[in-house]
Amino acid sequence: MTGWRSKVPRKICILTGSRADYSHLSPVIDAINLHPELLMQLIVTGQHVDKKYGSTWKNIKNDGYKITKKIDIRLDSDSPLATTQSMGRAVSLIAKNLCELDPDFLVLLGDRFETFSAGIAALVLNIPIAHIHGGEETEAAFDDAIRHALTKISHLHFCAARLYANRVRQMGENPKRIHLVGAPGLDQLSTINYLNAEQLSSKLKIELTNTIFVIGYHPVTLKPNDTKKSINALISALEEFNNTILVFTGVNSDPGNSSISKIIHEFVKLSPKNRIYINTMDKEKYLSLMKISKVVIGNSSAGLIEAPALGVPTVNIGDRQKGRITSSSVINCLEEKEEIFKAIKTAVSHEFQQKTIKSKNFEVGNASKKIAEILANEKIEGITIKSFHDLNWDKK
CATH class of the missing domain: 3.40.50.2000 (Glycogen Phosphorylase B;)
Structure with a gap:
């Protein structure tokens, strides 16, 4: 991209590809919309724009959110080849739209293949990535590798639990950019x-x-x-x-x-x-x-x-x-x-x-506000140049 803006509001682009990530992202969207120093951009893609999966972009619109870009990556079939081809289209189309939007941060959540495609596009375009729910583990799904790959190409990390934050740290990420905020999807429960x-x-x-x-x-x-x-x-x-x-x-x-x-x-x-x-x-x-x-x-x-x-x-x-x-x-x-x-x-x-009692595995409440505040105040200049932060293995 052409250089970092110092003026406010900062442009924050969120990408959602399915009802699964949208349910966790909607409180974050609300928090960004309410923050006076942030300007919300919303890219809707994947299952949201496919009739087979209910055209759920309509739900997003009914929730009162303005959709900035709607991208059809053509989920033609459920074969591994067709999925890979959809990912290729996603990289190309999302890259084109990111160039037009020129955001200060791209916010991605989780481990979906369309999310990974967006991450690849942003990486090459030199757009800083903020990743939510990194450090988690799902052994029997390729989502697991996607999630960890997204961690390595991201620049801010919003983790849901201490264990997950520690894993992101193990992957060599800067401790100052790893934030334990809780699970934003739980903010809406109350x-x-x-x-x-x-x-x-x-x-x-x-x-x-x-x-x-x-x-x-x-x-x-x-x-x-x-x-x-x-x-x-x-x-x-x-x-x-x-x-x-x-x-x-x-x-x-x-x-x-x-x-x-x-x-x-x-x-x-x-x-x-x-x-x-x-x-x-x-x-x-x-x-x-x-x-x-x-x-x-x-x-x-x-x-x-x-x-x-x-x-x-x-x-x-x-x-x-x-x-x-x-x-x-x-x-x-x-x-x-x-x-x-x-x-x-x-x-x-x-x-x-x-x-059975209500779980307290995650910090419940205000995760989304914490994310918005960090996005508004994090120093952007030079953020895409990352050093590998080794653990001190000799420390007793």
């Missing part, structure tokens, strides 16, 4: 207008009168040959529970998603009165549903971040989230029918429900 069961029933078009299970299952990208076996094991375990409302949330766009979606759709069709597949929900509906549910089941990060913070038990299946901090309300199990069944039985038992 401000959202929660819907009750009757209101949700009306909006989701299903009677939420019985025990509710919320299920979110995504491809385990480093174990592609196990996908059908694993989702079928989950379905078989769920069949053992009667008088239960099963709410499946949308599958993400990772390679292998179509086979998972197909199996879930077929299962839902067998009993539409108590089973539903919802491709996308806004944050109000999703968090309200989670709050009144008996258990969250699957392999989504929501089961390890939002659900524990709401005091809702989680059955975390398989290795997709292996390595993340877990609370006492999370039951980990193998991707086998009997193991899943036993874990769900435990989670919904009166004893387990009674002892």
Whole structure:
């Protein structure tokens, strides 16, 4: 880019590619919009602009946010080749738009492939990157490598927990630019207008009168040959529970998603009165549903971040989230029918429900305001030139 601006407001560009990262980014967007020294830019891409995934850019617009750029990277299919081709288009198109916007910082969250593409574009364009949720671990997904790669090409690090901040430090990052702020997605838990069961029933078009299970299952990208076996094991375990409302949330766009979606759709069709597949929900509906549910089941990060913070038990299946901090309300199990069944039985038992308390694994509250304040005050000049900060291995 052409040089750093000293004047205010600073232009902060946020990129979101799916409902998953958007739910964590929306409090950050609010904080940036409210900060007098920051100017918000919003790039929407990936699943948000794809009809197959519900065209969720409309939800963003309905939330009152101004979308600066909308970029279609064409998620043509769920094969590894098609995903790689989408990444290539994303690098090219996002780079073009970043040149037009000329932001002072690009804010990226997490570990999605479209996020990585944006990071590559910003790196070459010499745009400083601020990365949220670095240092975390998800062993069985290629997201893990993407997250760590994003750490190395980023210049500011906003971490959710001490362990994660320490890992970023281990990767040679400047300790002065590693900030322990907490999980910004949790900021909204105390401000959202929660819907009750009757209101949700009306909006989701299903009677939420019985025990509710919320299920979110995504491809385990480093174990592609196990996908059908694993989702079928989950379905078989769920069949053992009667008088239960099963709410499946949308599958993400990772390679292998179509086979998972197909199996879930077929299962839902067998009993539409108590089973539903919802491709996308806004944050109000999703968090309200989670709050009144008996258990969250699957392999989504929501089961390890939002659900524990709401005091809702989680059955975390398989290795997709292996390595993340877990609370006492999370039951980990193998991707086998009997193991899943036993874990769900435990989670919904009166004893387990009674002892489940709201998790305090992350600092809750004001993470987004902290991020905005640091973005407004961090010295920019020379920030893209990084030294490797070694650990003192000889220190006792």
